Amino acid sequence: MTESLLDIDVRLLVLRYGRQKVLAALSRLVEQTPADLEEQLQALAQKTSSGRKKAPNLALVEIAVSECRDRSEVMEPLRALALAFENRTFLPNLRDVLRFLDRAGAPAQKFKSRAIAGPVVIRTLSKLPKDELISLASRNSSGGESDYSLLSRAIMGGASDDRGNRG
Numbered sequence: 001m002t003e004s005l006l007d008i009d010v011r012l013l014v015l016r017y018g019r020q021k022v023l024a025a026l027s028r029l030v031e032q033t034p035a036d037l038e039e040q041l042q043a044l045a046q047k048t049s050s051g052r053k054k055a056p057n058l059a060l061v062e063i064a065v066s067e068c069r070d071r072s073e074v075m076e077p078l079r080a081l082a083l084a085f086e087n088r089t090f091l092p093n094l095r096d097v098l099r100f101l102d103r104a105g106a107p108a109q110k111f112k113s114r115a116i117a118g119p120v121v122i123r124t125l126s127k128l129p130k131d132e133l134i135s136l137a138s139r140n141s142s143g144g145e146s147d148y149s150l151l152s153r154a155i156m157g158g159a160s161d162d163r164g165n166r167g
Helices: 002-017 019-030 034-050 060-067 072-086 094-104 114-126 130-142 147-155
Strands: none
Touching (some): 002 060, 072 114, 094 114, 094 147
């Protein structure tokens, strides 16, 4: 449990300050050069990956950050949606995920779980315009309507416009 909390804290530090700054700070604390630390990290990564048969699963937040390299303005709302997805407050059911991906025009795939579909959801969200992502992230944090209805409206272009009365 403590290790997983430490992993989360370190990931947050890397997200907030960047890998190089975190390595530089750590190297000062342990009195090593950043190059020595980088070497130890690579050796550790090789040691842990040599025993695995599958590729390691990236956390959805890490995928969100990598998808936002060229669009830093959407990093925060996408990161918030990735966390909400992992916490099951955003698209809580597999059927919600499948509907969203279908509406968003993602390539048709059959997923056995939300976890497997997660990276595809994040990559699909990363292609949405900034204002739609911000709207989805803020609505998700405030509750109210279902995620599916919010996403449907955002994808169809009516995220901020409720003038079309039904009737």
